[in-house]
Amino acid sequence: MANIHIERKHSLGLLEARKVAFKWAEMAEEKFDMACTYEEGDSADLVSFTRSGVSGELKVTPDMLELDAQLGFLLGAFKDKIEGEIVKNLDALLAQKAPAAKKAAVKKKA
Template identity: 75%
Template sequence: MADIHIQRDHTLGLAQARKVAFKWAEQAEEKFDMECTYEEGKTEDLVSFTRSGVNGTLTVTKDSFELQAKLGFLLGAFKDKIETEIVKNLDALIAKTPGNAKPAAKTAPAKKKSA
């Protein structure tokens, strides 16, 4: 069995992170024929997903997403491709969500010209 572990930090807060997780679960069901269950908690939520050859969880907190999955023998051969697709989808959902602004890059102060 091959294991996938993905950790993503964010600044969304739990309410917005839930929206991202719901959307991720919907996409997993539609695109990959996954069966997803969503358990809402007080400080974290858990999305469990499964299909033939794959099972795992997506843990959602106010400041992170943590995905853990186990791939069966046949899908294990495609681990890198599957992991790349999951990362791409999750990162795209996080980036599209309002409120996840990244800190602005700091710029150096302008140099004063000598007269």
Template identity: 55%
Template sequence: MPDIHIQRAHALGLSAAREVARRWAEKAERKLDMQCRYDEGAEQDVLSFTRAGASGSLQVTAQGFELNAKLGFLLGSFQPQIEAEISRQLDELIKPQDGVAAVPTAPQAGAA
């Protein structure tokens, strides 16, 4: 069976990483008909997911995410596309959302 293994480092901290993982789970349940279970730990959480033809887990820590999934025979032929989509979704959820801080502010007229 084809496997998917994705790791992403982040600087979110555990609380924000939990929120990212929960948003990913909600999207997976809604769009992919996944059944998800979220188990919190003191230093690491585990999000388990399953559906016909796929199962796996997402480990959530203060410093990173690690996703491991097994695909069944039918989904196995789509492994590259599935892996790319999961990677894209995680990257989108991890990226900074405020963007405003990166834009320099122009000096106001008359300021000295």
């Protein structure tokens, strides 16, 4: 069994990070046929995902996204490709949100 662990720090806060995680879960359901459940918490959220040969969680905090996934035997052979795709998707979603967060911070200072 192969494991994937990915951490991405951000400065979005929980509300904006929640939007990123929700969008990622939607993409995982559509693109990879994952079954995702989203649990909102006061200080952190948890996205659980699963499909045949894969299970894992994406923890969402005000300053970090942390993904842990376990790949079954057959998918373990594709660990690097799967991990690369997850990284690409998370980084793209975070990059889309980052400019909006910076603009909001500038407006608050003014």
